[in-house]
Amino acid sequence: MSLPAYDGSAWAALVLGILFGLALEGGGLGSPRKLTAQFTFRDFTVLKVMLTAVVTCALGLWLLRSAGIVTGGVYIPTPYYWAFLAGGALIGAGFAVGGYCPGTSTVGFAAGRLDALVFMADMVAGVGLFAGGFSWLEPFYTAAQGPERQTMDGLLGLPAWAVILAVAGMTAAVFAVGGRLERKLDGPISASDLVPVEKNDAEVRT
Amino acid sequence: MHGEPRPFWHPLAAGVLLGLVLLLTFLVTGHGLGASGFFTRLAAAVGGWLAPAASAANAYLGPYVGGASLAGWITWEILGVFLGGLIGSLWSGRFRLGVEGGRSQPTGRRLAYAFLGGILVGFGSRLARGCTSGLGLSGGAVLSVGGFLFLAGFFAAGLLVMQAMRKEWS
Numbered sequence: 001m002s003l004p005a006y007d008g009s010a011w012a013a014l015v016l017g018i019l020f021g022l023a024l025e026g027g028g029l030g031s032p033r034k035l036t037a038q039f040t041f042r043d044f045t046v047l048k049v050m051l052t053a054v055v056t057c058a059l060g061l062w063l064l065r066s067a068g069i070v071t072g073g074v075y076i077p078t079p080y081y082w083a084f085l086a087g088g089a090l091i092g093a094g095f096a097v098g099g100y101c102p103g104t105s106t107v108g109f110a111a112g113r114l115d116a117l118v119f120m121a122d123m124v125a126g127v128g129l130f131a132g133g134f135s136w137l138e139p140f141y142t143a144a145q146g147p148e149r150q151t152m153d154g155l156l157g158l159p160a161w162a163v164i165l166a167v168a169g170m171t172a173a174v175f176a177v178g179g180r181l182e183r184k185l186d187g188p189i190s191a192s193d194l195v196p197v198e199k200n201d202a203e204v205r206t
Numbered sequence: 207m208h209g210e211p212r213p214f215w216h217p218l219a220a221g222v223l224l225g226l227v228l229l230l231t232f233l234v235t236g237h238g239l240g241a242s243g244f245f246t247r248l249a250a251a252v253g254g255w256l257a258p259a260a261s262a263a264n265a266y267l268g269p270y271v272g273g274a275s276l277a278g279w280i281t282w283e284i285l286g287v288f289l290g291g292l293i294g295s296l297w298s299g300r301f302r303l304g305v306e307g308g309r310s311q312p313t314g315r316r317l318a319y320a321f322l323g324g325i326l327v328g329f330g331s332r333l334a335r336g337c338t339s340g341l342g343l344s345g346g347a348v349l350s351v352g353g354f355l356f357l358a359g360f361f362a363a364g365l366l367v368m369q370a371m372r373k374e375w376s
Contacts, residue, residue: 098323
């Protein structure tokens with residue numbers, strides 16, 4: 001058997017999605033208070049979980065490819081520098097304002113958060129807005145195209161393991177520095193921290 | 207549904223597990239995990255229903271408009287994400303029906319900000335051709351320049367805008 005299996009079946013998608021949802025919810029990434037606390041430095045869960053996942057998967061892919069178990073290509077996006085940077089910035093801004101990104105809002109809604117449902121409905125509106133202005137946006141959307149499937153190791157002329165090692169070092173630094181900031185700022189936000197908030201809200205609102 | 211919720215997982219454990227799920231996704235499908243693609247298809251479905259002619263003629267959404275806007279890998283995956291979030295939160299006692307926002311933030315204002323944020327994220331995800339899952343996480347794991355560029359924009363703008371939003375979330 002050669003890997004990847006290139007299996008696009010609905011069942012595989014459903015199972016992988018369930019595992020993705022369990023991991024996001026388990027890590028606390030369905031809570032907008034926890035998610036946005038990354039940007040106040042009170043809670044480094046977003047960076048810690050994301051970077052750990054990136055290193056784990058990148059290391060796994062590199063090991064499996066070195067061992068000859070993964071032989072086929074995997075999808076690598078071709079960058080459009082301005083659109084990627086600006087789109088990322090808009091998502092960062094929307095995340096700080098609205099409390100979610102697309103995946104985390106899905107998990108937030110699944111865990112009972114109605115603000116996540118509002119957020120999801122308006123992502124659809126945001127896509128519609130983009131589509132409506134597409135003819136005007138297209139030059140920017142396609143500007144500054146980079147090399148196809150450009151990677152950091154290709155750009156820097158380094159072996160892939162060196163880039164993975166650098167990201168792993170960055171991850172360790174985030175755990176060390178982030179942990180210290182969290183303790184100083186009365187974080188990270190725990191699951192039980194989220195409970196009394198709603199009780200207080202209910203008292204205020206009734 | 208009530209009582210003390212079980213704590214969230216340690217971020218290292220959550221990160222390793224998420225990384226293994228992402229690795230498994232690459233091994234099975236040849237691509238990573240995503241999310242915003244579903245909302246693009248949903249927008250095409252809604253557009254096809256509200257304004258069929260204009261949506262079908264639209265240069266961006268047109269190709270998705272038609273009988274099966276939602277038929278695709280990403281739709282099944284997002285359905286799974288929803289189920290995973292539901293199972294995980296019910297199992298751990300973390301499921302809470304309600305609105306989550308800053309402690310002193312009135313519900314109406316929280317929902318207005320969710321509304322505004324959703325529009326920005328929906329628009330931004332189409333401009334970037336992906337979101338935190340598809341570009342940040344999956345693009346980062348294959349060491350793509352695009353993934354890291356996206357993350358740089360995401361964190362820079364998030365930090366900046368949070369300066370104005372800090373009170374709302376406290």
